[in-house]
Every structure is written in structure tokens, then in C-alpha cells.
Amino acid sequence: MSTPPRSRLRATDARLPLTTAAPPEGTRRRILETALQLFASRGYHDTSIRDLATALELRPSALYAHFAAKDHVLAELVRIGHEAHFEALETAFRDAQPTPVAQVRALVHAHTRVHAEHPQLAMVVNEEFYALSQELAAPAQVLRDRANAMLMDAILRGQAQGQFAPLHPAITAAAIVGMGSRIPHWFEPGGPIEVEALANTHAELALRMLGHASST
Amino acid sequence: MSTPPRSRLRATDARLPLTTAAPPEGTRRRILETALQLFASRGYHDTSIRDLATALELRPSALYAHFAAKDHVLAELVRIGHEAHFEALETAFRDAQPTPVAQVRALVHAHTRVHAEHPQLAMVVNEEFYALSQELAAPAQVLRDRANAMLMDAILRGQAQGQFAPLHPAITAAAIVGMGSRIPHWFEPGGPIEVEALANTHAELALRMLGHASST
Amino acid sequence: MSTPPRSRLRATDARLPLTTAAPPEGTRRRILETALQLFASRGYHDTSIRDLATALELRPSALYAHFAAKDHVLAELVRIGHEAHFEALETAFRDAQPTPVAQVRALVHAHTRVHAEHPQLAMVVNEEFYALSQELAAPAQVLRDRANAMLMDAILRGQAQGQFAPLHPAITAAAIVGMGSRIPHWFEPGGPIEVEALANTHAELALRMLGHASST
Amino acid sequence: MSTPPRSRLRATDARLPLTTAAPPEGTRRRILETALQLFASRGYHDTSIRDLATALELRPSALYAHFAAKDHVLAELVRIGHEAHFEALETAFRDAQPTPVAQVRALVHAHTRVHAEHPQLAMVVNEEFYALSQELAAPAQVLRDRANAMLMDAILRGQAQGQFAPLHPAITAAAIVGMGSRIPHWFEPGGPIEVEALANTHAELALRMLGHASST
DNA sequence: AATGAATGAGATTTCATTCAT
DNA sequence: TATGAATGAAATCTCATTCAT
Numbered sequence: 040m041s042t043p044p045r046s047r048l049r050a051t052d053a054r055l056p057l058t059t060a061a062p063p064e065g066t067r068r069r070i071l072e073t074a075l076q077l078f079a080s081r082g083y084h085d086t087s088i089r090d091l092a093t094a095l096e097l098r099p100s101a102l103y104a105h106f107a108a109k110d111h112v113l114a115e116l117v118r119i120g121h122e123a124h125f126e127a128l129e130t131a132f133r134d135a136q137p138t139p140v141a142q143v144r145a146l147v148h149a150h151t152r153v154h155a156e157h158p159q160l161a162m163v164v165n166e167e168f169y170a171l172s173q174e175l176a177a178p179a180q181v182l183r184d185r186a187n188a189m190l191m192d193a194i195l196r197g198q199a200q201g202q203f204a205p206l207h208p209a210i211t212a213a214a215i216v217g218m219g220s221r222i223p224h225w226f227e228p229g230g231p232i233e234v235e236a237l238a239n240t241h242a243e244l245a246l247r248m249l250g251h252a253s254s255t
Numbered sequence: 256m257s258t259p260p261r262s263r264l265r266a267t268d269a270r271l272p273l274t275t276a277a278p279p280e281g282t283r284r285r286i287l288e289t290a291l292q293l294f295a296s297r298g299y300h301d302t303s304i305r306d307l308a309t310a311l312e313l314r315p316s317a318l319y320a321h322f323a324a325k326d327h328v329l330a331e332l333v334r335i336g337h338e339a340h341f342e343a344l345e346t347a348f349r350d351a352q353p354t355p356v357a358q359v360r361a362l363v364h365a366h367t368r369v370h371a372e373h374p375q376l377a378m379v380v381n382e383e384f385y386a387l388s389q390e391l392a393a394p395a396q397v398l399r400d401r402a403n404a405m406l407m408d409a410i411l412r413g414q415a416q417g418q419f420a421p422l423h424p425a426i427t428a429a430a431i432v433g434m435g436s437r438i439p440h441w442f443e444p445g446g447p448i449e450v451e452a453l454a455n456t457h458a459e460l461a462l463r464m465l466g467h468a469s470s471t
Numbered sequence: 472m473s474t475p476p477r478s479r480l481r482a483t484d485a486r487l488p489l490t491t492a493a494p495p496e497g498t499r500r501r502i503l504e505t506a507l508q509l510f511a512s513r514g515y516h517d518t519s520i521r522d523l524a525t526a527l528e529l530r531p532s533a534l535y536a537h538f539a540a541k542d543h544v545l546a547e548l549v550r551i552g553h554e555a556h557f558e559a560l561e562t563a564f565r566d567a568q569p570t571p572v573a574q575v576r577a578l579v580h581a582h583t584r585v586h587a588e589h590p591q592l593a594m595v596v597n598e599e600f601y602a603l604s605q606e607l608a609a610p611a612q613v614l615r616d617r618a619n620a621m622l623m624d625a626i627l628r629g630q631a632q633g634q635f636a637p638l639h640p641a642i643t644a645a646a647i648v649g650m651g652s653r654i655p656h657w658f659e660p661g662g663p664i665e666v667e668a669l670a671n672t673h674a675e676l677a678l679r680m681l682g683h684a685s686s687t
Numbered sequence: 688m689s690t691p692p693r694s695r696l697r698a699t700d701a702r703l704p705l706t707t708a709a710p711p712e713g714t715r716r717r718i719l720e721t722a723l724q725l726f727a728s729r730g731y732h733d734t735s736i737r738d739l740a741t742a743l744e745l746r747p748s749a750l751y752a753h754f755a756a757k758d759h760v761l762a763e764l765v766r767i768g769h770e771a772h773f774e775a776l777e778t779a780f781r782d783a784q785p786t787p788v789a790q791v792r793a794l795v796h797a798h799t800r801v802h803a804e805h806p807q808l809a810m811v812v813n814e815e816f817y818a819l820s821q822e823l824a825a826p827a828q829v830l831r832d833r834a835n836a837m838l839m840d841a842i843l844r845g846q847a848q849g850q851f852a853p854l855h856p857a858i859t860a861a862a863i864v865g866m867g868s869r870i871p872h873w874f875e876p877g878g879p880i881e882v883e884a885l886a887n888t889h890a891e892l893a894l895r896m897l898g899h900a901s902s903t
Numbered sequence: 904a905a906t907g908a909a910t911g912a913g914a915t916t917t918c919a920t921t922c923a924t
Numbered sequence: 925t926a927t928g929a930a931t932g933a934a935a936t937c938t939c940a941t942t943c944a945t
Contacts, residue, residue, distance in 0.1 A: 048385070082385075084298060084300035085300045207456050210456050210457070210460075211460065213437065213441050214437075217436075217440075218434075220437060244422065244464050248463055
């Protein structure tokens, strides 16, 4: 933050609610909500403890009653984000018809919804993840790998069963996952595009990329 | 950089050459090359002038004979990156057959090549752009908008001519552009995937997303 | 301060008390007292935050809990000085007989006392005022203008009533005011000249300059 | 100088000619003229070698072919100022009738002229003198003391001869000298007051302060 | 006489954090 | 749970100056 007036934000700086994976109320929750907003719009390294305290109308030292250090706040947000994401994918997968097409559709739909409904969390999870030490990032990394595996697994089963004709499964999977990651960079909640429409469109785009016949 | 031992990097920290849009040699060029590497792997705000000077085996004050301020180094990299990107797209567009399909294929191919051949520059251009003041970012923003317009224009012409059946042109364009932006996050130059293969695959994926008939 | 050994001081470096317009006690008061001494003897621009912190047996960063920036310390001293000066003049004017002669005598007497009793504050107020931005200097400028107006008004009334025969009112006013401003450059508190004697002498000199008949 | 926009100047920043005590032409002269302007309006410590070089359209290192160090530039200006001042006083004294009244009138007239015609030099001589080490200031200090002695001597002779009735010779001398020193703080060359009128007025004010009978 | 590149010291200020209260 | 005061380290940047050219 600091002195030079930065007018452009990376992401919306609206005050968005946290997911249910966060603590329900109290100062700890307020800190997380405010940090989320600041980390998303200015970045972790460009947000100081003083910026955070100022936005909370607290003194910097007060934060240390709730978090051991600045990076623990980020780690908690990253954890919350990954848990919300993973749970959404797991639920979608469990509720889908047990076919690769249905599963990919469900996974991409859920992946998109999470990114569009929680763009700040998605921004922090995707862009500020690398500011964490390996130790603090580890729990999130596990979920990240499992989520990717779910999608890759469905793609490969679909290919084996002849429903998909991917040009290159790994490249295509990266493209599909990336479609979601980019959402907070351009999507505006409350704008002209509905979250549900976006999720459906992304699901169909994924199937098109995979060469699924009926998706024209 | 700071204290906490960060083992994971955001992008390759290999020493990659700059594009021809950069100054040919001398200390200014060395500063840009080194800054590119550091900004790409650790981020602009997590790279200090001291880190940069140390990597260059110079004293911090020596940098100020070449750049007025830290953000001017970033601005120059962002400018170089956008110019290289824009020139690649322009050349590809000019050399392509004058049909929407050929043009989209050429644009996506070029877009992908630039991101895969200059992943550090792509990372800095895409992720650290927001650290610049509006004033310093303005020249790059112009090129960014023009590049997006080139693609969008080809998509809409293809749709009008019946070669494309996009589900939603704006969402699809964002997905296509985003495919490139994500490359430095996962693609390793010199790894198992060739740049040319990646570029061709992305071009075909784009046509599939646009619902181009023969791309199955 | 810096390297070159400066042996000569501009003003006494004795530790003089601040006026009652200053905060009564605490670190903020200590900072102001020490800054006053340093700014008066070495000048604002030649006194670093480190010099100030060293003299206070504090770390430089500790000062920022009390003042937002170095120039805010100067601005506060300038404010205190102007308030003490203006109040002294106002009180003297109020308590004087309502004749121009008595008023000029009272104003010059008070003006002189303030400069002789607070030579460091007078030095900082007169010589370092220009180091402040217009914004920070504004409150002091208002008092300065009002004080000058009080004197000028009395002079012009005395002239209109025939008690004064000034050669040139504006030049004479500048000379009278300047007599006070020069005090910290030569007057030594505790030296051979008493403050009260100096104040009386300056008052009579002012009346002589104004061509007041009985002042021989 | 530096970043914060300082709008108020201590003295006129017009480009005024140097006295004949300065080198006649060439870069050394240009440096002195430009330094005079900057030191007078912003102060010695707030003017950097870079500021000076920039104003001269030279590189900072070029200055070192002409002056050994920054303080040598100031010392030279201080020397020039004191020589011009002392010569003016000496000439005026020599040409005056050999009476205390005529000598005081001549000395004050010359003292005033020098300050009014060279306000920048007067400002630097009076306010930045203290930035010099004792060694560099010594030659100027000699002239300063001799000039004060000339005036004090005339005053005491006039008192002994009954032409002056000073309330306190030392205080009065300080007031008379101070009248001149204050000139650059308020007097504007080319403004409504002529230099000659100012010099005459100051001379009469001095005689009034000294209690000279006919000066009413 | 002037330049470009560099330096070592130091400038002001901000950083995350601690600790007594 | 929060505060005010303080700290040590580090941030960006400027300083006067040097030196090879």
C-alpha cells in the first residue's frame, strides 16, 4: 500500500462474505474478512499489518492476540479457500451421475461457481499461495492435488470410454482449470453475467475442449 | 524476499533472454534481465532493491543511475513484454489467411508461443501489472486493449459468417486469452511438451471452444 | 549535522524550557524540547532524525509513534512559537493604555521579551519557518500577519493623531519588528544585559524611530 | 530541495548579478551565480550538488573541476559577500565628512545599499554563514568584526562629542546592523520602494535611534 | 572541462513484532 | 482483548564524492 496512490485494483474490493469454512463471528472473523479484501485487491506483500489494523479500526498489536504472525492470516485464508473449493468439488462429484461427461460437467460447474462467488478468496488462493512457506502451504497443496486428480481421472476415463477425444489430456486439463483461475481477474459479481450462466458455459466449454461429440 | 524461507517459486528462475524490445546491452539491460528473473519468481513487492543489487553484484545506489525508481524497472519490463506480445500478434495476424478461422488460429498460436517462450515476462506482465500506478501502466494498457480487440473482432466475424458457434463470445474470449496467461504457472520450458505443440494444441482448443465444426 | 565539524552554533544550545503552549510532559514534549535545541543551533535541514533520536536516547523509529514526519515536529514548534508570541502581544495590547504611544511601547516590549526569553524558539520560528510547506506553515502565517497588523495599526493611528512622525511607516515597522527577530543572533540569556532592560530599550528605540517627541 | 513541493521561498529567486568581487566569467562564475540563487531561496543544506548541477545543465561531477567541495562554493560566496560589503563601508567611510554624524549616515547608507542591491548575497552571508566550518568562515569573520567596529567606533565618538545620546550603545548598534540584515527578508528589488530611498530612511532611523537632535 | 558509472554513507520512513499495562 | 510505546531490521532513495575516460 504505502504512499503512491494506486488506483487500479487487482480484484473487486467489495466486502464479500466468507465461506462457512471460516469462524462464525468475532474479531478473528473480522480480521480474516478484512485481510481477504486487502490481500485480494492489493496483494499480500503490499498490505501491511498497519493497513490491516487501520481498516479494522484496531491497533496493529491487537492482531497478535488473534494470529501469531502475518503469514498465519494468509495461511488461514488459503486453508479456508481450499477447503471450500474441495468440498464443493467433492459434493458435486458425489451428486453427479457416475459418467465421465456428467462428472466433468459437475466438477467444472462447481469449480466455476466457487471462483465466481468468492472471487477474492480465489484471487488470494491462486496468486498469494506462493507467499507462504512450504510448511504453511502444505495442507492446501494436498487438497489442490486431490482436486486436480479428480478432474484428470474423469477426463482419462472419458477418453478410455470414447466419450472424449482430447488433443492432449494434460494441456486440456490445465486449460480447463485455468479457465476458473482467471475468473477473478475479469468477472464482476453483480455484473451482466449470472454466476449460474457462467458455470454452465464453462462446463460446456470444457466438454467442447475435450472433444465431446454432442457439445456443439 | 524477507526472512521466511520460501522454497517454492512462482515461475522458473532460469536466466532467460529478454526479447528484442529490450536495450541490447550494458548495465541497464543487465538490471532488466535480473529484475525479470526476481520479479517473476518472487514477485515485485517481495523483491527489494537490495535483492536486485546483490544479484547484480552492485550497490543499491548504483541502480539509480539507470532507473529513476524501483517501479520504473517494472514499468520497463511491462512495456517490453507488452510490445513483444503485441508485435507477435500483429505479425501473426498480418501473415494469416484473411479468414476468421485462420486468424484465430494464428492469434492463439502467437499468443501461446510468446507466453511459453517468455514465461517470466508473461508472469511479470500478467501478475505484477497491478503494482504499477495508472500512469506507468497506461502505455501497456493500450496494447493490451488492442490485442484483446483483435481476437474479439475475429471471433465476432467468424460468428457472423457462420464458422463459429460460440456459447457466449465474451466468456469464450476470456477463456481463450486466459489459457495463455496460465502458461507460466505450469509450463516448463525444456520439459516434455514442445512450445510448438503447445501452441498448436491451444489454437485447436480455441477453435473447439468457438464451436468450429471441423475441430473435433 | 553530518561530517564536517561545525564548532560555531547559530544560537545558544542551552536546554531551555518550552512555553505553556507545548504539551505538558511525556515523550512528545521531550521530542519537542530536544528538537528545539537542535533545530535552533544547527538548523532544521542539518539535523537528522538520527541526531534527534540519539539526543533523546531513542531509536529513530520510536519518533514516528509521536510525529508523522520530521516536518511535523518543526511545524509543531513553529505553531507553539507563534502562539506564545501572539498571546504575549495580545495580552500586552489589552493591558496597555489605549493610546498609540502606550500600545507601541507595550507591543515592542512584549515582542522583545518573547524573543529574549525564548531565543531558540524565536530562531526556529524566524529562520526555519521557510522549511515548512505552505500547508504546514499556514496556521502560523495567520498569527504572523495579525501580529504585524496590530503594530502597523498602532503606528498609523499615532501618526494620524500627531504623536508619531514616521519617515516611512512600512520601513519603520519592518525595522522595529526586525529588531526583535535579530535578538537570538546576538543576545545571550544570563549575560550582562537583563531581559527587562533590553525590552525597555527596544521600546524606546521604537518610539525614537517613529519620531515620538519626548523620546530623547 | 527533494520531493516535497516547497512553494514558499526565503528570498527572491530572481537571477541577480554578482558583485565585482566575483570572477568575471566562465563556468566558475556561472556556478557561483546559480549557487547564490539556490542557497538564498532554499538554503545551503537544502540544496544538493545535484540540484545545483541540474540548474546549471551540467553533471554533478563536472562541478568538482571548479570547486573542491560543496562548502567551498558557499565559502566563496560568503567571502565575496563580505568583501563587497566591507569595501562599500570602507569607501563610504573614507568619502564622508569626518564627523560621527556624517560617518554613521554614510555607513548605514552603504550597509543598506549593499543589502538591498544584493539581497541574495546578503541572505547567504547572514543565514548560511553558520554552515561553514570555523576554518572556512575565518576570513569573513575578520571583515565582519572590522565592519562592526567601524560603526561602534563612530557611535562612541558621537556620544563622547555630545552629538548622540544612545540609550545603550551596544543594543543600538545591534539594532542598526540588524535593520540591514533583515532587508532580504522583506524588501523586493524593483518593488515600490527605491533602494536610495530605503538607504536614506535607514540612515535617518539610525540617527534617530542614536538620539541625534536634528533627526526628527 | 565534462561525462557516466559507481560508491559508501546516510537520509527518512515503514516493517512486523514485542511487551508492560 | 486491546493499547501505547518501543524496537531492530529493512525499505527506498539521496547524498557528496571519486575515477577512468
